[in-house]
Amino acid sequence: MSRNAEPVRYMDRTRDYYRALGYDKDYAWAHFEDVPFARLAKPLRESRLGLVTTAHPADKSNHDAKGVRHVWSGDVEPLPVVNTDSLAWDRESTHTRDRESFLPIEAVSGWVREGLLGSLAPHFHGAPTGYSQRKTNEMDAPEILARLREDRVDAVLLSAL
Amino acid sequence: MSLVARHLEANGLPTVIVGSALDIVEHCGVPRFLFNDFPLGNPIGHPDRQDMQREVVRMALGLLETASGPRTTVVSPFAWKDDPEWRGRYGRVDPAERDRLIAVGEERRKYRDGLKQGKAP
Numbered sequence: 096m097s098r099n100a101e102p103v104r105y106m107d108r109t110r111d112y113y114r115a116l117g118y119d120k121d122y123a124w125a126h127f128e129d130v131p132f133a134r135l136a137k138p139l140r141e142s143r144l145g146l147v148t149t150a151h152p153a154d155k156s157n158h159d160a161k162g163v164r165h166v167w168s169g170d171v172e173p174l175p176v177v178n179t180d181s182l183a184w185d186r187e188s189t190h191t192r193d194r195e196s197f198l199p200i201e202a203v204s205g206w207v208r209e210g211l212l213g214s215l216a217p218h219f220h221g222a223p224t225g226y227s228q229r230k231t232n233e234m235d236a237p238e239i240l241a242r243l244r245e246d247r248v249d250a251v252l253l254s255a256l
Numbered sequence: 257m258s259l260v261a262r263h264l265e266a267n268g269l270p271t272v273i274v275g276s277a278l279d280i281v282e283h284c285g286v287p288r289f290l291f292n293d294f295p296l297g298n299p300i301g302h303p304d305r306q307d308m309q310r311e312v313v314r315m316a317l318g319l320l321e322t323a324s325g326p327r328t329t330v331v332s333p334f335a336w337k338d339d340p341e342w343r344g345r346y347g348r349v350d351p352a353e354r355d356r357l358i359a360v361g362e363e364r365r366k367y368r369d370g371l372k373q374g375k376a377p
Contacts (some may be wrong), residue, residue, distance in 0.1 A: 100343075102278040102293055108347040112320035115349040116361030125259055130285040131266040139321050149257060161371050180362075183296030188342040193303035202300065212317055218303040222260050238265035243269065250320050251264055251271045254299045255257035 096210070125228050137248060139212055145248035146219040147239060148198045149255045150177040157221055164223035166238040171219055182224065184256045191205045197256050216246040258284035265326075271321075272316045275299045284305065288319045289329045294336050296346060301334065308334055 110121050125173050133232070134143060151157055153176045157167035169175045177198060179191040195201055199221065206212045243251060258281050261271040266286045275281055276299050281289050292299055292312065296337040301309035312332060319330055327361065336342055 102291075103343050103346065104279050105277045105296075105347075106279050106283065111349050112347045112357075113361075115332055115354065115357040116363065116364065117358050124280060125284045127262070128286040130287060131262055132287045132323075133265050133270045134269045135270050135320055139317060142320075144317070147257070147260060167362035179297070180345040184293035185342070185346040186297075187345045188336075188339065190299045190303060191297050193298075195306065195309050196298035196300050196303045198315050199300045199309055202306070202310045206313060206317060211314065220307055222257055224257070228259060231259045232263065236260045238290045239260055240264055240267055240269070243264065248269070251261075251269055252274065253257050253261050253271060255277070256297050256299065 098115065110126055119132040122226070137249060139250075140210055140211045142249035143214045143216055143247060144203060144212055145243045145246055145251045146171070146198065146200065146203065147222050147243075147251060147253040148177070148219060149224050150179050150194075150198060151181070151221065151250055153178050155181075157223065164225055166172070166223065166235050166242070168218045168242055169221070171204075171215055171217060171256050174200060175219070177221075177256060197254055199252075199254070203252070211225060213249075216243070216248050218242070221240040222255075258283075258286045261286050270320055272319045274312065274316050278329075281326070285327060287326045287328065288323045290316045290319055290332060291329055292332045292334060294334075295342050301338065 106124055152167055155178060157165050177194060201216050207215055220242050222239060223235055257273060261273050264271050273281060273286055274290045276292050276294045278291050285300055301312050315332060
């Protein structure tokens with residue numbers, strides 16, 4: 096593989112960018128030695144899948160008065176319109192006008208119809224992206240877990256823009 | 257997103273992340289990861305390529321069943337479009353733009369300070 100074809104080092108790229116913006120403290124990316132692992136309790140063809148996205152609702156109602164982002168949920172039917180304006184993605188190389196390219200409701204539904212997957216949960220859930228890992232760990236992740244449990248999902252597909 | 261996946265998994269829910277930031281996700285450590293080497297924005301497949309998106313979803317679903325342990329990363333066979341320069345673009349720092357970037361940073365810090373003091377955005 097040529098050097099050109101190596102995956103982009105986003106941690107280095109982000110560090111250099113924020114230094115150029117004049118921030119004097121580098122962001123410390125989350126890092127763990129231990130990784131939890133859970134197995135499917137039943138076959139995929141009997142399992143219900145939940146989707147988690149980093150996109151925002153079209154009206155950005157997941158932002159509070161201070162601009163802080165919170166967990167939100169949407170219906171998978173009718174197909175939702177979501178917003179990606181304030182998220183970090185490569186605006187020069189691509190676009191996000193096709194929701195399925197980052198939140199694959201129709202693709203998953205297709206596999207349900209084919210019998211590969213049992214069902215798709217009626218809601219998808221929005222995970223805030225933000226600076227604070229503490230907020231993610233203590234508030235957002237438990238809230239998403241609670242919402243997925245309400246939907247009685249057996250497994251989760253998470254796709255970050 | 258990696259932290260959310262870890263929390264779900266620690267509470268008994270199997271997860272698979274589909275994404276394009278390999279270094280960030282692997283640095284964190286997640287149970288299952290399907291990597292698409294694309295520009296950030298379209299982790300599931302090229303825009304308007306339903307065939308590719310369906311296949312990526314199939315691979316992600318398969319990983320839920322086949323991964324035998326944590327830190328399972330699968331690299332998807334799909335490549336980005338005929339655009340060899342894309343890897344150099346995102347978040348690059350052009351030395352010629354130094355002053356402009358410092359000004360952007362100043363603006364951000366002022367905005368954040370305003371929010372902390374309770375001013376609505």
